[in-house]
Structures are given as structure tokens and as C-alpha cells.
């Protein structure tokens with residue numbers, strides 16, 4: 001199997017093979033963000049790619065943003081589009097090496113880009129990076145293929161089992177407001193950090 005490392009993803013951006021990129025903010029995430037009132041929330045977008053969610057957040061008054069990706073190319077793209085963002089916003093790093101403290105982690109086609117053997121590490125890392133009461137919000141794919149990715153999918157049953165020792169599952173259900181090309185293909189999730197995981 002292809003090694004899904006930094007070079008692999010960087011090359012996909014250089015070759016313009018970015019079929020996952022919606023070209024705009026994901027609808028369900030946009031609608032969720034639109035009803036947040038606290039603009040001081042500290043928000044992390046891991047595996048952010050071209051980070052359309054970051055642009056949407058920034059243009060809607062959220063400035064405590066951290067945009068993380070281990071491929072350099074999309075971060076460079078975003079720098080050109082949003083020169084107003086502080087340099088500290090950009091984190092060119094492996095998610096699993098990152099340290100920090102956030103109120104919200106936005107999930108948009110990052111989890112599905114990881115080899116399934118890293119899923120538990122994703123859960124543990126996200127738990128570690130969130131403040132008390134912090135949560136993951138976003139979308140997960142709802143198809144079960146875990147061999148032919150990326151993207152790698154999963155079922156609600158499996159996602160529940162994976163997250164429930166570390167997170168309260170506030171929402172994990174079929175998404176009703178997906179972007180057209182993702183209709184019927186994603187679950188909306190909101191998972192709040194439990195006081196003591198495990």
C-alpha cells in the first residue's frame with residue numbers, strides 16, 4: 001500500500017489531484033459555525049488542506065485559528081488568499097506531533113485520509129488537544145470501505161465504538177445538509193471531550 005506520508009500528500013497538491021477539495025466551505029460545517037456566537041473560541045483545523053473552513057471562519061470574525069497540515073503546498077495557497085492571517089496560524093506539522101489547547105477541532109476529510117490503523121491515535125490526540133468541554137465538530141464519511149482509500153470510510157457503529165471512551169457523542173447522524181456532491185455520503189458529528197477519557 002502507498003505510504004500516506006507528507007511527500008504523498010504534498011505531491012497530490014503539486015499534481016492537482018485533489019478530488020476531495022470542495023472548493024468552498026463544507027455546507028454542514030458552515031451552518032454549524034454560523035450559529036456560534038463566541039468569536040474568541042480557539043479553533044484547530046487539522047489536515048486542513050486549502051482550508052476553505054478557515055477562510056469562512058476568518059471572514060466571520062473568528063481569529064483564534066490554527067490551520068495544520070503536513071503538506072506545505074496548501075498552506076502556501078492559503079497564505080496568498082488570506083495574507084491578513086497571523087503567521088502563527090499556520091502549522092506545517094504532523095498532527096500527531098502537535099501540542100496545543102483548543103475549544104474546537106473541525107473535522108473535514110482529515111480522519112478519512114488517515115490509514116485506519118491510526119484511528120485510535122486520532123481519537124487520543126484529539127482528546128489531548130481539547131480543553132475541558134471542548135469538542136470535535138464536522139463530518140465523517142458513511143461508507144464502509146477501509147481498504148481502498150484514501151478516503152477510508154466507516155459505519156456509525158464503528159465510529160461510536162472508537163470515540164465513546166473519550167468523547168460524549170452529542171451528534172452522530174446522517175447529514176441532512178451536505179454539499180450536493182456529498183449528499184447521503186456523510187455523517188454530521190459533534191463529540192465533546194469527556195472529563196476523564198477511558
Ligand SMILES: C[S@@+](CC[C@H](N)C(=O)[O-])C[C@H]1O[C@@H](n2cnc3c(N)ncnc32)[C@H](O)[C@@H]1O
Nearest residue numbers: 009021047048049069070071094095108109113
Ligand atoms: C483529503 S485531504 C483533506 C484536506 C481538507 N480538509 C479538505 O477537505 O479539502 C487530507 C489532508 O490531510 C493532510 N494530512 C494527512 N495526514 C496528516 C497528518 N498526519 N498530519 C497533518 N496533516 C495530514 C494531508 O496533507 C491533506 O492535506
